[in-house]
Amino acid sequence: MEEFFSKKYGNQIKLGVIGSRPEEARTAEEGDETTESPLDLEFDYLPRDIKKYLDRFVVRQEDAKKVLATAICDHYNHIRRCSANVPCKEYSKQNIIMLGPTGVGKTYLVRTIADLIGVPFVKADATKFSETGYVGGDVEDLVRELVQKADGNVRLAEYGIIYLDEIDKIATPANILGRDVSGGGVQRGLLKLMEETEVSLRTPFDLTSQLQAAMEFQSKGKVTRQVINTRHILFIVSGAFNRLPDIISKRLGGKAIGFNAEGRRAPKDEDWFREVKSVDFIEYGFESEFVGRLPVVVACHELGVDDLFEIMKNSEGSIMRQYVNAFEAYGIELSYTDAGLYRIAERAYEEHTGARSLVGVCERIFREYKYHLPHSAVKRLELTERLVDHPDEVLEEILQSARALRLRELEAALDSIAGEWSQKNDIEIRLHPEAARILSRRAYESGERPEEIFAGIFRDYEHGLNLIRGAEGIRFEITPEVVHDPKAALDEWIRSYYVSREK
Ligand SMILES: Nc1ncnc2c1ncn2[C@@H]1O[C@H](COP(=O)(O)OP(=O)(O)OP(=O)(O)O)[C@@H](O)[C@H]1O
Ligand SMILES: [Mg+2]
The missing domain is CATH 1.10.8 (Helicase, Ruva Protein; domain 3)
Incomplete structure (x- = not known):
């Protein structure tokens, strides 16, 4: 088992039975859930290490990187102390709210961190839950999904991260008529998970798990109750929170917050976000207990043309690498000039969907190239400014x-x-x-x-x-x-x- 996990998750995580006396190990193997067999989570990162790692992939978002890195370290250091059988003192979990426009790296940041520390990670849209009728069962699916991501290892899943996007969509503002009442229900369901609850791994509606239980009963004569405790699961929620800047500015009495005095630029959403308080979230339509369970708030910034350029040129997950690889598969060497990349960044910026638009812009530019070049004699392609502006014309010339x-x-x-x-x-x-x-x-x-x-x-x-x-x-x-x-x-x-x- 240990070998399996160290292969899968690097050597960050070790399976270890405390005391590791043979009889203890045996009961743990038999799946007796009363035996604590905590993961010896070898978490020895410093916030700075995590930030450095994030820097390789995510451009800008300095505040978010620092706050996330610190919260993650607090969280896993706390867990490590708990699992070392030191009695756990009262601790408020560092669940996080991330604010910010679409496509600026919110999900990407969290996913990258989960990869680094090797814990299972589940991502979902909060809207998914308000659409369906019955709420409680559904949010619990998130927890069960963590177990799947951990390949069935419940202990590992208990240290996972659940990431919920579009959390702002489950707000139920008091002053909006015909509001979506199920939003409040989702909030309460989530609240329960964020506090501490035990989620059964078998749902009465899931045929497979029922069959498994039946088979287990046949072979062992009993069915073990499989549950996962949510005490140590970290919750990170995010959303664009479009109405929030207005709410904040109203609370501040329309007061200038230091930058819209004469001759200064008008405040941007992200400037208001910096002033956000719990009351603003409550005004937005969240229940106070819900907000109270999300103590860490951090805003991500809008990405400018230069940032988009930087993402393409230097970030490790750059979309350009994807294209380089795609062409390489046909023996075509793709290169690019800075001017070409910058032109793409300018185009993408116009769409106001953050780095997400880079994908669309590149797709439109390269669409015909990806079809025609593989069967042509072209062995080299250089992405230039002119190619970005007139892809069809340039393609025609190249093919000719x-x-x-x-x-x-x-x-x-x-x-x-x-x-x-x-x-x-x-x-x-x-x-x-x-x-x-x-x-x-x-x-x-x-x-x-x-x-x-x-x-x-x-x-x-x-x-x-x-x-x-x-x-x-x-x-x-x-x-x-x-x-x-x-x-x-x-x-x-x-x-x-x-x-x-x-x-
Ligand atoms: N700051 C960034 N640095 C590098 N790449 C980025 C950055 N922001 C976004 N990207 C790229 O854009 C993609 C989409 O970003 P992401 O999913 O993180 O957006 P988001 O902020 O979660 O948006 P949404 O609110 O719509 O969910 C990422 O997979 C990544 O490739
Ligand atoms: Mg996202």
């Missing part, structure tokens, strides 16, 4: 010159094939340049190899060629006519061969 080059290559190949064929069959033939051009175009368009194209002409010649084999002093020529009607041409060759012999 690649086509010309490829046709020349094919002609040369056909020439030498004709030469080899001549020698092998002891018949002197020559490929007329015009015929070579026709054949090379045929090969280019059909994708057939030049050898196949050439063999195609002489497909039915087997017998006829025997008649003229070894003809001395006669040079046959593959002309365009031969290409168009090989049969007639062969007859003509045979005829002229006998005529010359008569002489």
